[in-house]
Amino acid sequence: MKILVCISCVPDTTSKINFTEDNKEFSKDGVQYVINPNDEFGLTRAMWIKEMDGSSIDIINVGTQSNEPILRKALAIGADRAFRVDEDPKDSFRVAKLISNHILKNDYDLIIAGRESIDYNGCMVPGLIGELTNIDFVTNCVKLEIDNSRATASREIEGGIEKVSCELPLIIGSQKGLVEESDLKIPNMRGIMQARQKPLEVIEPESFSSQTTTLKYSKPEEKGKIRMINPENLDELVEILHTEEKII
């Protein structure tokens, strides 16, 4: 099989979120970038398939050159080839369209993206790719089995699990559960050495217009002061929840 894993490079989860002086851009100063956690689960799932049947794994990222160390890390984990579309991603539609163009030229059997990226939280790119390429898409995917050309996948839904099936090709939006945290592959020395030799191709982005523009960022207002409740006086809390907050 030919597998494509979409990798978005995001600020480490502990990063302080700051913006440039004019508030027009995210400030990358001192920020450590990582593979989007949901994509990391997907990459590990792809590796399991590769270990079983020798599938090839390509990865793709729409981003600037500064992402290359992160793409090398994904190669060290075990992906075979990397593609980087050379553009600072600003609009999910453009990202999806650029990745779709690559998919349409390359015939993948399975495309794995994350359910959501933890930076812009769009939950948009994989669904857009699905519609642009007319490939079925299952998001919030917590289980995936492939038997010849047929895939069965489980989707976490509100209050339960839905099982679906279809013929390949398929796009999934991965999340924890697809593999466990403890299953995540960490690159070893041999992987890191090999990754240096693996191909990383830079693709020039095509020109077409975007659908949305981010003009400005701001931070939430500072939280008001906390009210402490004496553990010996829980009646006070019940009273507050009833009369002030009107929640019970």
Add this chain to the structure above:
Amino acid sequence: MSILAFVESNESKIKKNSFEVISYARSLADKLSVELTVLCFNIDNANDASIYGADKIINVKNEDLIEFKSREYADAINQVAIKINSKIIVLSGSSNCKYLAPSLAIKFDAGYLSNVVSLPIELNPFIVKRSTFSNKAFSESSIDNERKIIGLATNSFGTIEKKSNPETIQQDLSIEKTKLRVDSVEMSENKISIADADIVVSAGRGLKGPEHWGIIEDLAKTLGAATACSKPVSDLGWRPHSEHVGQTGKPVSTNLYIAIGISGAIQHLAGVSSSKIKLVINTDPDAPFFKAADYGIVGDAFDVVPRLNEKLRAFKAENN
């Protein structure tokens, strides 16, 4: 021109979070001086949309739309939007709507933004505020296409009652079927889902082991709340993954979030901070969660939670 608000249902009844979508769309329609059309599939109580100001209700009765299917739903919404010449579609922030919205955006040839938390700040260009970086920031973003889809973040707008007298139109559609087949759906029994709940009772590693979750479940039961947990708790297998909340788990934007024995790590806070009220119960007065909470109790969960549950039970018994 008309704004189209898509309303989700559960067992043929409008879902509660959809009333927020209708309220938002009503205010938007007023701002633009246009009509509001509410779209629902196979619903019995369509008229409830009149409480929040629908001008027209389109109820599509169709076998293919009984179960949720992302692309079929997107196809149906797109057909109706084109039929009524709508330029703006409003959707909720539920996981199903987040699933179908990108498909709809391509079919309808629209610009789409998710996690929107405000009415447009400006109309031309059309700029809305959206929550981003796991609720650690907001962006002001414009939708540059004439056709627009707004994904409203849950609990960001609220509901506003505005009685109307809408006409209800029964609409037939033929839906294009996709190859994706739903084989089965398993619902966890009698459980309130985190997304639907008004109150979420969540516990962390402070509970020390899965055998201690009884006090959490009892409290949740008294409050009619969903249960949730921190990431290590689900990684350790103490609770199912579906309860893991935070930046890499489920987002929570509920009215009351009760965090018990959870330290308040940045990744946890990121996913729950859009909840309206946060109550923290923790033995450590320096736990970071206290800095992000509205109410706090410094105390031992094993002492405080059962007593709080008793008080709430007594209160409920008296007031019901």
